[in-house]
Amino acid sequence: MDVSRETDILICGAGAAGLTLAVDLARRGVSFRLIDRLDGPFAGSRGKGIQPRTQEIFEDLGVIDRLAAEGGPYPPQRAYRDDGAHDDTQGIAMSPPTVDEPYRAPLLVPQSRTEAVLRDRLAEWGHRPDYASRLTAFVDDGEGVRAHVTGAGGEQVVRCRYLIGADGGRSFVRHALEVGFPGKTLGMRAMVADIVLDGLEPTVWHRFHEGDMQRQISFCPLPHCDLFQLQAPIPFDGAADLSVDGIQAFIDARLPPGAIRVRAVRWASDYAMNARLADHYRVGRVFLVGDAAHIHPPTGGQGLNTSVQDAYNLGWKLGAVLAGAPAALLDTYEEERRPIAAGMLGLSTHLLERARQGEMRRGREVHQLDLGYRGSSLSLDRGGDPHRLMAGDRMPDAVLRGAGGQARRLFDLMAGPHWTLLLGAGAAPVAPRDGVRAWRVGLGGALPDGGDLSGLEAGGCVLVRPDGYVGARLAAGEMGGLAAYLAAVSVPF
Numbered sequence: 001m002d003v004s005r006e007t008d009i010l011i012c013g014a015g016a017a018g019l020t021l022a023v024d025l026a027r028r029g030v031s032f033r034l035i036d037r038l039d040g041p042f043a044g045s046r047g048k049g050i051q052p053r054t055q056e057i058f059e060d061l062g063v064i065d066r067l068a069a070e071g072g073p074y075p076p077q078r079a080y081r082d083d084g085a086h087d088d089t090q091g092i093a094m095s096p097p098t099v100d101e102p103y104r105a106p107l108l109v110p111q112s113r114t115e116a117v118l119r120d121r122l123a124e125w126g127h128r129p130d131y132a133s134r135l136t137a138f139v140d141d142g143e144g145v146r147a148h149v150t151g152a153g154g155e156q157v158v159r160c161r162y163l164i165g166a167d168g169g170r171s172f173v174r175h176a177l178e179v180g181f182p183g184k185t186l187g188m189r190a191m192v193a194d195i196v197l198d199g200l201e202p203t204v205w206h207r208f209h210e211g212d213m214q215r216q217i218s219f220c221p222l223p224h225c226d227l228f229q230l231q232a233p234i235p236f237d238g239a240a241d242l243s244v245d246g247i248q249a250f251i252d253a254r255l256p257p258g259a260i261r262v263r264a265v266r267w268a269s270d271y272a273m274n275a276r277l278a279d280h281y282r283v284g285r286v287f288l289v290g291d292a293a294h295i296h297p298p299t300g301g302q303g304l305n306t307s308v309q310d311a312y313n314l315g316w317k318l319g320a321v322l323a324g325a326p327a328a329l330l331d332t333y334e335e336e337r338r339p340i341a342a343g344m345l346g347l348s349t350h351l352l353e354r355a356r357q358g359e360m361r362r363g364r365e366v367h368q369l370d371l372g373y374r375g376s377s378l379s380l381d382r383g384g385d386p387h388r389l390m391a392g393d394r395m396p397d398a399v400l401r402g403a404g405g406q407a408r409r410l411f412d413l414m415a416g417p418h419w420t421l422l423l424g425a426g427a428a429p430v431a432p433r434d435g436v437r438a439w440r441v442g443l444g445g446a447l448p449d450g451g452d453l454s455g456l457e458a459g460g461c462v463l464v465r466p467d468g469y470v471g472a473r474l475a476a477g478e479m480g481g482l483a484a485y486l487a488a489v490s491v492p493f
């Protein structure tokens with residue numbers, strides 16, 4: 001047995017959550033290993049909706065343009081009536097970008113391509129997932145975690161400071177921790193398959209028998225390829241036949257036989273829908289992220305997005321604590337992310353009920369732009385009058401102007417692993433410190449024209465966390481609180 005492997009973080013699971021965390025840690029220079037029990041990358045389209053808030057995160061992680069090139073906009077939905085007539089609607093809320101919300105429509109990207117883009121980004125720092133490596137046991141001794149990993153070369157013991165269970169809905173890590181996973185089985189199973197077919201044009205999302213759980217079936221064309229993603233409820237009992245012939249028979253039982261001809265099945269899966277939330281996201285030095293912590297129906301396309309955002313919330317906190325910030329910072333991961341997942345479970349279950357009644361429209365509520373952490377112990381609001389922007393809110397983008405009059409996007413200033421401190425005109429000077437980039441906004445500052453920046457008042461400041469949420473908003477008379485806040489969350493002076 002090889003016991004020589006040491007690392008700061010061991011990430012178990014190279015799905016969307018594990019890869020996002022790995023990219024964030026890589027850009028922070030944190031040492032980690034990323035393992036997955038699969039022999040190679042996951043191949044299916046499964047979670048294909050990248051919501052606007054996740055697009056902002058992927059911009060920060062340097063992958064949004066590649067993802068946009070791999071994906072495309074959601075096609076209109078074509079709902080067929082029993083007489084063969086149909087109505088085309090754009091059931092997904094899509095609005096043009098604004099200055100403060102640069103992404104306002106979900107992007108359709110098959111999950112396997114999202115993960116491939118994240119792997120490519122990771123490779124730019126010299127990292128890659130170790131496939132065929134399964135976590136089989138671990139012990140947290142208070143000082144670190146000894147993890148047993150079985151791979152082609154036998155068993156290794158990996159000594160790490162923190163273990164992350166990003167190992168999906170059936171999480172081994174969650175089971176080993178004996179963390180409860182209460183919730184309910186929703187009495188519904190579904191098939192999802194990537195198929196090549198004849199008989200449908202690839203410009204719309206074809207939906208048949210909406211609201212009829214016995215016959216409902218849909219075919220969504222996937223961008224830049226000849227595949228459709230088939231989704232349909234299936235009987236609760238019995239195994240689904242996911243072969244070409246099996247899927248052909250399944251379609252023929254719902255549509256006029258021969259109307260659609262299945263040519264190939266590239267990937268297929270069947271699953272029971274559940275809505276469950278882990279009782280804890282952290283036990284000692286072990287954390288749960290993504291589907292390991294919450295599972296729910298796919299309606300509304302929230303799962304992958306919530307998983308990515310879990311990882312994005314945890315990444316900077318792990319980086320800060322490993323660099324010397326107080327360990328209590330890590331407790332805020334569960335404090336902040338568990339309520340978000342609880343809300344998301346309610347939303348996706350509600351959308352499932354509406355889908356059962358044939359209602360497929362999705363509004364802004366699935367974009368995740370309005371989620372935040374106002375009630376968090378990390379949100380310090382002493383900004384004077386209640387403002388549209390408060391501590392805990394997502395920091396909106398803005399266009400400011402530099403000394404030469406050049407436009408500077410706030411998201412560009414925030415991009416990277418640092419904190420961003422925006423000082424209002426006349427605010428007391430703040431000593432430079434590691435990991436905090438300060439900008440004085442207003443006359444005489446580096447950014448003389450604050451444009452339509454929200455929340456910042458003369459003499460005060462807005463401190464934006466590395467994950468793009470307002471950590472602190474302080475009025476002119478409250479600036480003394482800044483140093484204490486930074487010491488609690490960041491590397492000491």
Ligand SMILES: Cc1cc2nc3c(=O)[nH]c(=O)nc-3n(C[C@H](O)[C@H](O)[C@H](O)COP(=O)(O)OP(=O)(O)OC[C@H]3O[C@@H](n4cnc5c(N)ncnc54)[C@H](O)[C@@H]3O)c2cc1C
Pocket residue numbers: 012013014015016017018035036037038042046047048049050111133134135136166167168169171172192231271289290291292298300301302303304305306307
């Ligand atoms: C039909 C369908 C449609 C969906 N549509 C959407 C959508 O539009 N938008 C959206 O946001 N979400 C959607 N989802 C949900 C989304 O696919 C999941 O939420 C997402 O995959 C969760 O990512 P994850 O990284 O947490 O887990 P996973 O993707 O499940 O990854 C977990 C990884 O851990 C590995 N692993 C497990 N155990 C071990 C072990 N012991 N050792 C090592 N590795 C291990 C697994 O091999 C796997 O690669 C959909 C899901 C389905 C089924």
